[in-house]
Amino acid sequence: MKEPKPASWIQKIPPYVPGTSKETVMERYGIANPVKLASNENPLGPSPMALEALEQTSRRLHLYPDPDATALRKAAAAHFRCKPEQVIAGNGSDEVIDFLCRAYLEPGDEVVIPSCTFSYYRIASLVCGASVRTTAMKDLAIDVDDIVSSVSDGTKIVFLANPNNPTGTCLGREDIMRLVSGLPGHTLLVVDEAYAAFVRRGDFLSAVSLIDSFPNLAVTSTLSKSHGLAGLRVGFCMAGEAVMGTLSRIKPPFNMNMLALKCGEAALADAGFLEKTLRTTWEGLDYLYGQMERLGLPYIPSQTNFVLVRVGRDSDKVCEELMKQGIITRSMNSFGLEGYLRVTVGLPEENRAFVDALEKVL
Amino acid sequence: MKEPKPASWIQKIPPYVPGTSKETVMERYGIANPVKLASNENPLGPSPMALEALEQTSRRLHLYPDPDATALRKAAAAHFRCKPEQVIAGNGSDEVIDFLCRAYLEPGDEVVIPSCTFSYYRIASLVCGASVRTTAMKDLAIDVDDIVSSVSDGTKIVFLANPNNPTGTCLGREDIMRLVSGLPGHTLLVVDEAYAAFVRRGDFLSAVSLIDSFPNLAVTSTLSKSHGLAGLRVGFCMAGEAVMGTLSRIKPPFNMNMLALKCGEAALADAGFLEKTLRTTWEGLDYLYGQMERLGLPYIPSQTNFVLVRVGRDSDKVCEELMKQGIITRSMNSFGLEGYLRVTVGLPEENRAFVDALEKVL
Numbered sequence: 001m002k003e004p005k006p007a008s009w010i011q012k013i014p015p016y017v018p019g020t021s022k023e024t025v026m027e028r029y030g031i032a033n034p035v036k037l038a039s040n041e042n043p044l045g046p047s048p049m050a051l052e053a054l055e056q057t058s059r060r061l062h063l064y065p066d067p068d069a070t071a072l073r074k075a076a077a078a079h080f081r082c083k084p085e086q087v088i089a090g091n092g093s094d095e096v097i098d099f100l101c102r103a104y105l106e107p108g109d110e111v112v113i114p115s116c117t118f119s120y121y122r123i124a125s126l127v128c129g130a131s132v133r134t135t136a137m138k139d140l141a142i143d144v145d146d147i148v149s150s151v152s153d154g155t156k157i158v159f160l161a162n163p164n165n166p167t168g169t170c171l172g173r174e175d176i177m178r179l180v181s182g183l184p185g186h187t188l189l190v191v192d193e194a195y196a197a198f199v200r201r202g203d204f205l206s207a208v209s210l211i212d213s214f215p216n217l218a219v220t221s222t223l224s225k226s227h228g229l230a231g232l233r234v235g236f237c238m239a240g241e242a243v244m245g246t247l248s249r250i251k252p253p254f255n256m257n258m259l260a261l262k263c264g265e266a267a268l269a270d271a272g273f274l275e276k277t278l279r280t281t282w283e284g285l286d287y288l289y290g291q292m293e294r295l296g297l298p299y300i301p302s303q304t305n306f307v308l309v310r311v312g313r314d315s316d317k318v319c320e321e322l323m324k325q326g327i328i329t330r331s332m333n334s335f336g337l338e339g340y341l342r343v344t345v346g347l348p349e350e351n352r353a354f355v356d357a358l359e360k361v362l
Numbered sequence: 363m364k365e366p367k368p369a370s371w372i373q374k375i376p377p378y379v380p381g382t383s384k385e386t387v388m389e390r391y392g393i394a395n396p397v398k399l400a401s402n403e404n405p406l407g408p409s410p411m412a413l414e415a416l417e418q419t420s421r422r423l424h425l426y427p428d429p430d431a432t433a434l435r436k437a438a439a440a441h442f443r444c445k446p447e448q449v450i451a452g453n454g455s456d457e458v459i460d461f462l463c464r465a466y467l468e469p470g471d472e473v474v475i476p477s478c479t480f481s482y483y484r485i486a487s488l489v490c491g492a493s494v495r496t497t498a499m500k501d502l503a504i505d506v507d508d509i510v511s512s513v514s515d516g517t518k519i520v521f522l523a524n525p526n527n528p529t530g531t532c533l534g535r536e537d538i539m540r541l542v543s544g545l546p547g548h549t550l551l552v553v554d555e556a557y558a559a560f561v562r563r564g565d566f567l568s569a570v571s572l573i574d575s576f577p578n579l580a581v582t583s584t585l586s587k588s589h590g591l592a593g594l595r596v597g598f599c600m601a602g603e604a605v606m607g608t609l610s611r612i613k614p615p616f617n618m619n620m621l622a623l624k625c626g627e628a629a630l631a632d633a634g635f636l637e638k639t640l641r642t643t644w645e646g647l648d649y650l651y652g653q654m655e656r657l658g659l660p661y662i663p664s665q666t667n668f669v670l671v672r673v674g675r676d677s678d679k680v681c682e683e684l685m686k687q688g689i690i691t692r693s694m695n696s697f698g699l700e701g702y703l704r705v706t707v708g709l710p711e712e713n714r715a716f717v718d719a720l721e722k723v724l
Contacts, residue, residue, distance in 0.1 A: 013611040046424045062404045062590035063403050094617070230423075230616075231621075249373075253380060255457070259594065
């Protein structure tokens, strides 16, 4: 019997390869309690205020959630400094990135993406049948000029992670203004600020402050890292009226579950937890910088909660040897950054354990 | 400044109009605690075993969920009687319906949908740029022959809700076999069994039992109704190898949050809760049938947890008058069923309150 044929572009999508989980490392190497510094998760756990909200909400789980996510959007607007009607919520940044692609891309359209960045932009674009054009990196940072000169009449979306994952670099105000002003009106600029809470660079400008001025701008964010809710999947897209009007036609009414709505709202009010998270991250980064200097290992100063370290050997191999020591990091070979490891900042004792293991392994 | 242009078909999508919430009725009519019998929610609340799993999982919410949903898919396979590799999980049936549309539809493709059914099939199809052809109803039931004769060379998907929402009717084994055998191999048949747990009809056949034999068949289900988890959004698609291989390229790695994974798994093991749910539903249906007969109101015998009642007057108006009495139901005018109300089976006292209010209003 003939099978139904998928859309012609679907077979070109590479199947997803998940990172190595704690469970896999426990089984494979017989490690009782490995330290996972591979997925940029918050080492402090979830926001305590989010957990309180969880308990209060659970008895209502048999009811449908608010399709408008009214309270969550209001909390997000206050946190990210825009209006509630300029926010839409999704299951992590991933889902709002999907919404943007589905809303703006027709098969054959072009999307411009820096060559070394978060891999989901490419996947979400390919699922919509778009073609992807990559731009060059400049000293491992994103090259704004190459993006601007790569955009053509057929470019519907440009994706920019700021700060960038996995390099940890960040564009400042001047570069952001040059980019947003340099793009034609028909091209939507999506700025992913998943890591913006961690930025220490003084001239950082959140693109949320520009959504009133640029109808071709959308900004995404997430509570996965800064608010410790990776497991709950809470993401946002912020944009002006035209983009919001379009996304409202794409968003399924009940995409967000009730616990994500309530816990996300509570987490956004948990200023104390965010402060503690930033302190832990920044102190951890400074500790790691010092240790890498001591070991003579180059690293990329980071504006995020992770850091790229150049181990100067096959990083797939170093990564595996670290796993045998009970430390899970991410080798950057698959990102084209050979010889680099990406290490999430953990608790002080986790950072120390990573450094100890690295010394043993190198 | 020129705005980015959405994909050409997006503007044709009707914006979503949510049902009337408890909160709205409380505000608008000053009702302290209205009875909501409008969204086919489980009146017993969430599965107690799901709530236990919630408490055990919450401390891990800062970690990313299992991208493969391994444990949930295993539990679903045992419950729905197929293999774990024949299951994919999503945020409610809605998301797996989206996956199917995105996997198989190209702009301009045709989708065949019965004229009086769950509205999301149409929306999900339109979001992919497909055109929708509707088929006739026969005495408020789905007409298999009209579906088979409506399918053409360009038909990529046929949607069938069995049992059907909002009519509550159900096709038996013979009709299902005639449909699945009557469709060409290039057309994917999606059978939505959201309400299958409630069926009392003896000749019901779950299409899950056919996925090994028909590569052009996909079956969806949900824990929203039978397991009391509408607020958590847990849905499934079950299909053979070819469809699963295609969906695995579409599914974002972290679409399901950790609580949906863990509570969904626990709820599927909660046989006692499902049994209590079915008893409550069936006793409630029988009570409502008796009362409608007493009041001389025609109704459609139902294979679900709701019933269509013909109130014989403008049902928008009756619906509003019921709200003033504190009872929320759904008027079927927007489904083209003028004069009908859809009433979810509630707890015994909720069903009585509905009957009392209806007597007052009519």
